[in-house]
Amino acid sequence: MRLSTFVRMRLITHNMLTSHVKGVKNGYPLVIKAEDIKEQETDFNPDFISRMITRIEWPALTKAMEMIGHTDQLPEEVPKDYETNNDFLKQAHHALMEIEVITGSLTCPESGREFPIANGIPNMLLNEDEV
């Protein structure tokens, strides 16, 4: 299997995914096991990040950062003035958009089922005996 150097999975994506294993009630958030991580700078768009704050699950993001070993880079809670707090938005931007998992896996917290990440692309397909 060729390794593509062009694709990775971001934490913003991890925040939107859940385990869909049959019968699982608490499949969110998925546990990240990251073997290869890269930090890649991307354009900072404060309007976009500010919008995303209301869409994402903040606790899942802080947990994800811990899981990949990036502790203490984010506040526990979203500050009330987040829309205009540029420093906070920059931190959020870094976590959501600039940390990319190349290889590793996402694991269902309840069933333990592993979804591999290869070439930066999470494989969320269940097997034919699981559907």
Add this chain to the structure above:
Amino acid sequence: QCLDGFKCKYLILLAQDKLLAHISELESVAQTFGFKLNIKQKAKISPTTGKTDFTKWIILQEIAEENVLKLMSRSVCAMSAFELWGSGSDFSLLKQSILEYPLEQKRDCFKETQSFAIRVKGIGKKMSSEIQRERIDLLEDVLPFQGKVDLVNPSGEFYLVEDYSNRVQGQPPKEPDAILFGRLLCNGQRSLIERYSLKKRKFIGNTSMDVMLSILMTNLGGINKNSVVCDPFVGTGSLLIPAAHFGGYVIGGDINYNIIHARGRSSRKGAGWRQKDETIRHTLMEYGLRSQYLDVLLCDAACHAWNTNGKELFDAIITDPPYGIREACQKVGSKKQNPVVPELEPGLTHFPEQTEYHLEDVFKDLLNFAAQSLVAGGRLVYWLPVYRADYSPKVIPTHSLLKLMYNHEQILNSHSSRRLIVMEKLTKENVTETAQAVISSSVFSGHNSFRDKYFS
């Protein structure tokens, strides 16, 4: 600029478009930018075909000029926009209305320092240069330009438009139905069609969407800067390119391992195997849109992994599900009763067996997914393949959380067409959370429901 207290009218020349989606597109773009449209469009029933014919132009009223510019900054159905100076059913009435147009609106254009050009356009009829010159001469007494003529780069560009599109027995009429005169404001976005042409794009597939249609779908989807846009059948990402162009952040899923990982043979004739850089992310990079790419996943739309439990994720879902014609409708599953998945050594991927994904389920799953994951006011835009003899409005899938906005037919061949469906997510009040998608017709049920009829 339109002066205070005066209500300008704007003429929009439309592109030739069998889909007739121009009003839908303009309304959607207006809604995206937060204003309402008041469109005057003449429609008449053709005496020969019995079908409704629309004029190849529309007039916008009660709209600020900056909003006209906003419409044109997005539209692929509109070719050009003009400040309307005059109109009439014959030439003398046209001249009269130009005379009556307030001088304060025209004065600046007549100044000596302002160069000008007058172009003459016949809709549905080629007007010879002789006739064009004759028309321009006839207008001289109502257009006292003092500046120089500059045909290449004028300060003011003016168009005389004569509408001969209402054919009589297959021929253009001797006299135009309407004559219009206006000052060119700007052009629409049809130039994007060439810029993003599939012919020049490295990463394409069997079903990559026509560029004009993908831009149209983006506009119908209400996508704007900072929108989050998802395509659950992303393939080569052709539908996400215009969304990224207009500032959306794009994410997609597909069940096809080869397409997502840029493996297998290229769809382009003679191109051989796909190369490492044939991915959606690379395509966006080549177009200078790398910042808009979020991610792609290997994901089965029948059993997706998006966290839709009470969380609204997307501003728009723009997609073209498989119909079973050029690509199979597949989901993970096995024909066997108790399939057994082999144990693999670590590092090897199991490619799960796939089984038929019936169209009925494709669309129900898509609507359920949209209803759960779209924000209030967010849109779902998708194509619905239809065997024309079977068609009735009952065929369109419904969901109590989604309102049907538009339904445009594109004919594929004598017996089949596909319909561009646009739905909008309603706000949550008064609607039950447990609502499910419903299709009130059985045309999509069963094995190969569309494919068999398409090839019959």
